[in-house]
Amino acid sequence: MERLTDIIALVGEETVRAIAGLIGVLIVVVVNAILLTWAERKVAGHMQRRIGPKEVGPYGLIQPFADTFKLLAKELLVPKDVAKPLYHLAPILIFIPVLVSFIVIPFDAQLQVKDINMGILVILAFSSLSVFSILIAGWGSHNKYSLIGAVRSVAQNIAYEIPLLLSLLAVIFMANSFSLKDIVEAQKGLWFVFYQPIAFLIFFVAGVAETNRTPFDLPEAESELVAGFHTEYSSMQFALFFLAEYTNIFIVSAIATTFFLGGYSGPVLPGIIWFFVKTYGLVFVILWFRWTFPRVRFDQLLNFSWKILIPLSFINLLVTGGILKI
Amino acid sequence: MNVLTEFFYVFFFTIVAVIFAIVAVILPKLLSPRTSGKKTFTTYECGIEPFGSAWIRYSIAYYLYALIFIAFDVDILYLFPVALSYTRGSAVYEFYSLLIFIIILLLAIIYAWGKGVFQWKRKTP
Numbered sequence: 001m002e003r004l005t006d007i008i009a010l011v012g013e014e015t016v017r018a019i020a021g022l023i024g025v026l027i028v029v030v031v032n033a034i035l036l037t038w039a040e041r042k043v044a045g046h047m048q049r050r051i052g053p054k055e056v057g058p059y060g061l062i063q064p065f066a067d068t069f070k071l072l073a074k075e076l077l078v079p080k081d082v083a084k085p086l087y088h089l090a091p092i093l094i095f096i097p098v099l100v101s102f103i104v105i106p107f108d109a110q111l112q113v114k115d116i117n118m119g120i121l122v123i124l125a126f127s128s129l130s131v132f133s134i135l136i137a138g139w140g141s142h143n144k145y146s147l148i149g150a151v152r153s154v155a156q157n158i159a160y161e162i163p164l165l166l167s168l169l170a171v172i173f174m175a176n177s178f179s180l181k182d183i184v185e186a187q188k189g190l191w192f193v194f195y196q197p198i199a200f201l202i203f204f205v206a207g208v209a210e211t212n213r214t215p216f217d218l219p220e221a222e223s224e225l226v227a228g229f230h231t232e233y234s235s236m237q238f239a240l241f242f243l244a245e246y247t248n249i250f251i252v253s254a255i256a257t258t259f260f261l262g263g264y265s266g267p268v269l270p271g272i273i274w275f276f277v278k279t280y281g282l283v284f285v286i287l288w289f290r291w292t293f294p295r296v297r298f299d300q301l302l303n304f305s306w307k308i309l310i311p312l313s314f315i316n317l318l319v320t321g322g323i324l325k326i
Numbered sequence: 327m328n329v330l331t332e333f334f335y336v337f338f339f340t341i342v343a344v345i346f347a348i349v350a351v352i353l354p355k356l357l358s359p360r361t362s363g364k365k366t367f368t369t370y371e372c373g374i375e376p377f378g379s380a381w382i383r384y385s386i387a388y389y390l391y392a393l394i395f396i397a398f399d400v401d402i403l404y405l406f407p408v409a410l411s412y413t414r415g416s417a418v419y420e421f422y423s424l425l426i427f428i429i430i431l432l433l434a435i436i437y438a439w440g441k442g443v444f445q446w447k448r449k450t451p
Contacts, residue, residue, distance in 0.1 A: 014331050018338050025339075026346075075358040076351070080367040081380070092347040099343040103335050116332045121406070142380045143369050155388045158395040165402050172409040231370055235354040240347055299446040302391060306444055310398075310435060314428050317405075324413055325421045 021113030025102040029247055034064040036246040040287055047291040074235040079142070082232065086140030091233065091240040094133035097126040098247045105254050106181045108264045108271040119180040120168060123255065127210070130244065131157045134229050137241075141232040149228025152218050152298060157210060159305040164206040166313035167199040170320045171259045184263035193260040198316045200260045202309055204282070207252035209305070211245065213286055215293035218301060253282035390443045394434065401431055 038053070038061060045052025053060030078087065104119035106112040116122055131154055138150020172178065174195065175186040186192075193200045209216040220228030230241045257263055257278040264271030266278075296304070369376045405427070412420055438444065 010331075014334065018335055021335075022339065022342055072354055073357050073359075074354060075360060076354050077366065079369050081369050081376075088351075091351065092344055095347040096340050096343045099339045099346070100336055103339055114332060114335045116335070118332075122336060139381075141369075144371065144380050144382055147380060147382065148384065151384050151388055155391050158399070159391060162395070162398050162402060165399075169402070169405055169409055172406070173412050176410055176413060178406075178410070226370070226372070235358065236350045240350060299387075299444075303444045306391075306394075306435065307439070311432060314432055318425060318428055321412065321421055321424045325418055 017114070021103070022099075025099060025113065028102065029098065029243070032250045033243050033246045034068075036249065036283070037064045037067065037242075039284075043284070043287045044291060047288075068239075071235060071239045076235040076237065079232050081142040083140040083142065086136045087232075088237075090133045090137035090140060091237040093136065094130050094244045095240055097123075097129045098244050098251075100126045101251045104180050105251070106184055106258065106263055107275050109181075111272060112181060115179055115181045118178045120172070120178050120183075120255075123251070124165065124168075127248075127251075128161075130248070137233070138229040141229070143232050145225045145227070145231045146229050149220055149225045149231070153212060153220075153229060155302060156212070156216065156218065159302050160206040160209040160216075160309075163202050163305060163309040163313045164210060166310070166317055167196075167203040167206065168255075168259060170196050170199040170313070170317050173317070173320050173324060180258050180263075184258055184265060187262045188265060191260065191262040196260065196316070196320070198312065199320075200256070202313050202316070203260070204256055204285075206305070206309065207256060208286055208289060209301075211248045211252055211286075213249065214290040215295055216301060217295065218298050249283055249286055250279065253279045253286065256282055385446075387443075387446055390438075394438050394443065397434060398431065401427075 041063070042052040042060070044050075053063040056062045056066050078084075101123045103113045104116050104122055106115070134153045134157075135150050138146040138148075138153070141147070171183065171192050174192065175183045177183060177186070183192075212220060220230070225231075230238060233241060254275075257275060261278045261282075262274075263278075264275040266274035369380065371377075408420075408424065412424075
């Protein structure tokens with residue numbers, strides 16, 4: 001009897017935690033998307049010696065809200081030739097990894113929805129869902145541009161997933177844990193970026209490629225494929241793809257921060273501020289990339305991963321393994 | 327029990343994500359105007375009439391990349407449990423196992439390289 005009440009109390013506690021966590025995560029997702037759509041245009045503007053958005057609100061800060069309402073009021077056009085179930089499934093499927101990944105990201109020592117002890121595996125497993133979503137979107141749209149974009153995107157995502165896994169493995173070899181919190185705690189002395197500079201670079205390049213950002217944005221290369229896999233999507237379905245893309249940029253930066261830059265640890269200021277400073281620093285670098293590097297050719301893109309990044313990350317892993325045994 | 331609560335979080339967030347996405351798609355259906363011109367619902371193809379099926383053939387190269395990926399991804403999954411227990415033992419035995427495993431994986435890349443998987447043949451007109 002007592003055991004039963006214990007279980008009920010535990011279930012209640014976990015439910016409250018889950019709901020509170022969910023509200024927090026939704027706020028982070030929405031605020032991040034608002035911030036990034038604004039920052040992307042502002043950064044782009046200033047890098048090209050323009051000012052970027054400035055009419056709507058102070059410094060154009062209300063612009064993202066205006067965009068949201070515009071997208072909400074847009075007609076949801078479904079072209080007549082699409083494969084209906086697949087076409088409607090794709091935007092829903094791409095949004096799942098966005099929310100689930102946030103469960104395990106530690107914003108602060110105590111501020112984490114749930115410290116799952118297989119944390120990084122949850123993120124990696126669910127982020128693979130977005131590949132499915134892109135393929136389904138491209139196939140279901142019944143559009144040549146969408147199909148080519150989707151096929152490219154899948155080839156690129158699987159090519160860069162391997163160096164991504166290997167560079168994270170090098171850190172896991174040192175920290176001996178999948179839990180993101182344990183990995184941050186293992187960096188109390190010196191951040192892993194100083195032990196694993198090569199792994200950090202490989203992870204960051206692969207991460208940019210996984211989020212389909214320039215210079216790896218072949219799947220949606222405007223000049224040849226219109227908009228790639230989401231050519232036929234309009235209104236909020238289009239917005240969901242965009243929300244997922246911007247949140248993925250944040251998630252990649254957050255994982256890089258957690259694995260290599262000491263996560264929430266830092267002097268004087270509270271941990272959560274350090275976490276966001278580091279994460280948005282990396283996000284800014286990704287935005288910066290877009291206006292620095294031209295797009296690469298597609299076979300060069302794939303071969304860069306297979307011929308350079310993968311052998312390099314294997315060697316990095318071997319060296320790590322060797323040094324740990326000395 | 328512990329594992330169950332962890333799964334509960336993942337499950338709960340998945341359900342909410344699906345609901346969020348569905349609501350987000352239903353909202354514009356209620357708010358937005360509707361049009362129906364003659365060409366409103368045709369597939370977009372840069373302004374011309376779409377011709378043929380959109381499900382076209384694409385290069386075989388993609389298939390080869392996918393094939394080597396499958397071999398690699400499965401093999402790398404075996405390294406994850408190794409990473410957890412690598413430093414527990416003190417012998418160099420683990421290092422040699424890792425060395426042999428990675429060299430075999432590297433041989434796979436060298437084999438694919440030699441076979442010309444990474445070479446995209448230019449189509450002759």
